Amino acid sequence: MSLLSVRDLTVKFSNRGQSVTALNGISFDIARGERVGVVGESGAGKSITGFAMMNLLSRPGYIDGGQVLFEGKDVLKMSAREQRSLRGNRMAMIFQDPMVTLNPVLTIGQQMVETLRAHRKLSHEEARQIATVKLKEVYIPSPEARLDQYPHELSGGMRQRIVIAMALLLDPQLIIADEPTTALDVTIQADIMELLLEMCRSNMVGLMLITHDLGVVSQVTERTLVMYAGRIIEAGKTRSIINDPQHPYTQGLINALPQQTPPGSRLKQIPGSMPSLNAMPSGCPFHPRCPLANDLCRTTMPKVVQYADVEVACHEVQRLQSDLTSEAAQ
Amino acid sequence: MFAYLVKRVFQAIAVMLVISLIGFAIQGNLGDPLRELVGQSVSEEVRQELRDDLGLNDPFLVQYWRFLGNALQGDLGTSYFFKEPAVDVILKKLPATLELVFGATLIIVGLSVPLGVYTAIKPNSWISRAIMAISIIGISIPVFLTAILMIYLFSVELGWAPSFGRGETVHVIGYWDTNFLTVDGWAHIIMPSIALSSIMLPMFIRLIRAEMMEVLQSEYVRFAKAKGIAPWRIYFVHALKNTLLPVITVGGVQIGTMVAYTILTETVFSWPGMGSMFLEAVNRVDTPLIVAYLIVVGFIFVVTNTIVDLIYGLVNPTVKLARLGA
């Protein structure tokens, strides 16, 4: 049984009494200790997916259907108390911007101790002990002293380390990290990502890494989900997706990487931009930007098929596949 | 913290100097002290002599310096009407006003925080809607009109509460007689206190609600939820402290308005405090008393404002960095 199993999850946003679909029936699994990357342009629904795992969507977003099974139980059907006992305990989250994630008027110690004591029967002193140990694990110098400092006294990198330590406090099974390095200085991004990878490996924690950076995904994750306009359009082993992407969108993303471009030539960008939620095109949502689009793409949403090493939702890939099978039949 | 304190005290002294300058300017230009002293029927020579004796012909700075020196010793001149030191007249009236302010502050602080927090947490419940509806009506009625309507309803029509004066008071110490030790005293102070709080209470409810709702949308509250923190702790530990920081600042700004409202409330309820005394002094052109009122009120205002700022500095962990530019 996988650790996390998402089935047909649909999220909508209501506006002026009408609703638009932000996540369109997505399904995926994360096994115990597995590190999964979720990539896509901003607005593809990555962060929404992350928050939906914890049932923490902020209004006007709401879950319109589907299941989020964590260790076999549907998070969305749990009582508020059960959900709370899961959050921060079995399933922890790391937010994007450490400058606004920590409460400015509470000390680091208060914010760590309250997390521990929300889930375990511990004395204040015991909780401080554990917090100190965790801060040491994420390489924070003089952790004792840090506990009594306020967030504004620490640098962004230091704060994100503390947030990672907080996520690890109760030895969770899964960490959801929502662009954990985007808000940081470029110079420390790699350090933080390395720390996150190390922590997940040594503690056997599953990781759902939400990012737009394919480079990071290839270094950290074992499996990758590519999202576009509220759908998962390609999923598979990270190695396969990086080396042999099937969906034209994923191919575009990888071709746009600076490493793929000879020095001095222009970066190959995907033309156009992602459709907005209230102006979704018919058929495949990618067809207006797709170099391979045909009439079928404009009218019909492609199904997910297994092709090569990946699952992919694309008519063109499907055609290639049927060509192959018919060739094999001949 | 010490540097911050010193800075605030210096600011307070600067503001007091400006107020004293205004007071001095008023004293020099409003009314004629000679006429109050000796009347009209004195010859011009005698008047000049008197002016010299009183120092009224000295240079401006010398006169101001003398005014300041006297003020520091608690001498702000003699009231024309009461024929006793202006400071004494005010000090006798001060306790009545302070008790009224105390009563109103109790109502404002005691009700605005729970009601503001409740309406922010449950914005769609019918109780919240009712509180918000009453609040907007509350801020739309001028203080004096609330006072008048209360008198009309509870004193004239229903006869539940007395409409004027302090009633039976108990002597405490010095000039301080209190309303809070007799039933009659309570009966007299309750309506003026409610009237005095009638705009500020809804204003603070609305302010606390707005700030709290904004804080509840913040990333750190969302993060606290993601950590599995119980709702009561999110509301009262994570959100409330951040909510109250801007509220404290606004509270400091409102002290001056509160003083203005005491003038209105005391006038309607014939409350024998310094607000109604000030209006009477204005009508009688009792210049020393007007000046003394300005300076005493200015002093109270500056002291409370400084205290509010220091409290803010103590409560807000980021203030040392932000204010001192370190």
Add this chain to the structure above:
Amino acid sequence: MTDQSAENPVLIARRPSRLKEIWQGNIGYSFRRNPVAIVSLAVFVIITALALLAPVLAPFDPYDPASIDIMNSEYPPAWVDGSLPGFWLGTDDQGRDLWSTILYGTRLSLMIGLCAVVVQAFLGISIGLISGYVGGRTDSILMRLADIQLSFSTLMVAIIFLALTQALFGSEVFAQYAVFFLIAVIGVAEWPQYARTVRATVLAEKKKEYVDSVRVLGFGPGRIMVRHILPNSLSPIFVISTVQVANAIISEASLSFLGLGMPPSQPSLGSLISAGFDYILSGSWWITVIPGVVLVVLVLVINLLGDWVRDVLNPKLYKG
């Protein structure tokens, strides 16, 4: 805005009129869905229309001593026993028709409130634009001044200023110029609200590229501010203004109640309430209560509209 439409004439042709656009856009949608806003606007328009038409509608001229008969004083409204025909809201202590007096009084209160806010807005917007655009030392001095001005309550400053003016000039002269004194003191005391908000907008807009591009084109600071930055601060200015009009009307009424505003011979709503207060203990409630209700309804609908406007436009207001 202008650049875009110049490049794209088709856009202009297809765009519906400005008013229609607003009605069909977010503002119109939220207005049509909000019965409170609709009723408030309707009541405000009715009160304003009645006040403006006071000389036409009022059966008596309360400023004309010849039309007043002291023998008619303190008659109750038509629905109370002992009323006098022809005076459906009754008469006040001087025998003036209350309906006429209220019409004129409302007109005066509204006029003072609006003029005071125009003064506030003019001062505040100018100072805010200068402060934000010039920056540096000018900015810090002006904003420090705003802090100080704001910490002294408007009402307190107004009470002291008017009390001293009255004591200095005597009540006769004061009564003659009371309107101007009221507008000036309420207008001058509240400029920081506007100045801070406009300054914040200027600072935000200054960073944006279009201001740079306009500057590169060689337009002077005056033109940049008025044509390009000011339009972007319109929604916060509008939101502040609604609240400020309500506050100015309350301030005027309070000052007049204390005898520091409009004299009984030219009553605003505040001085009417004040005059009636002496008679409330003897049972003549209507002289106070009826103008009081008009005042409260007027301020309430403005506040309700202000809340609605703030929710719809949702501008970033300066908080201090």
